[in-house]
Amino acid sequence: MALVSSLAQLQAEPSCPICLDYLRDAVTTESGHNFCHSRIQQCWEDLQDIFPCPVCLQPCPDKSFRRNSQSCLMIDFVKNLPSTEDMRKWQKEKPLCEKHKQVLSLFCEKDLELLCPQCRVSSEHHDHPLAHMEPAAPLTGGNSKATFSP
Structure with a gap:
């Protein structure tokens, strides 16, 4: 059963805190939090001087963030893993x-x-x-x- 819970944790980890779905075109803010590129841009769209991280509210000057290539690769891998329900069935067989x-x-x-x-x-x-x-x-x-x- 440890495998099933580890799999569930792994599949939940690469989600965007804004849309709660898998990260798409993952970017990382200066505060170290990851978001979908389009979601963080939407979040900051109407802001002018201060761009707070939606998770911790740390200011991110100049709407700065970096593309997170490693997260993008990991998410592609995680998406292809079997679901926890599939794993439970597989463990019983x-x-x-x-x-x-x-x-x-x-x-x-x-x-x-x-x-x-x-x-x-x-x-x-x-x-x-x-x-x-x-x-x-x-x-x-x-x-x-x-x-x-x-």
């Missing part, structure tokens, strides 16, 4: 091998992929180093019981 319809309980260290017991004996993976793990281990923060075998 045990992933199955598409080919053999068995639970994926092995990890091929050479090919970096999950395998079912039947995949282990296939010609593709029979001599690869494998880790035995609990089926839900990748979703539980790494609490897997791994034993390595040649």
Whole structure:
């Protein structure tokens, strides 16, 4: 469940305090707060001399702010993450091998992929180093019981 709450926190973080949606064309004021470029401009549109930060009211001289490229990249990434509801469903399901319809309980260290017991004996993976793990281990923060075998 820690994964689901962390995901929810991560998805809530990059929001604009003005429109409460994901930041679009993120900019940072001198006070260090992030806003949508268009929203902060709207907020300061009718002001003349003092441009207060909408969060902390610290004055921002000359309507100054910087484009926050790093936030823009992070927001694009966060938008593509599954929703917390999708994650809850995913955590309850045990992933199955598409080919053999068995639970994926092995990890091929050479090919970096999950395998079912039947995949282990296939010609593709029979001599690869494998880790035995609990089926839900990748979703539980790494609490897997791994034993390595040649």
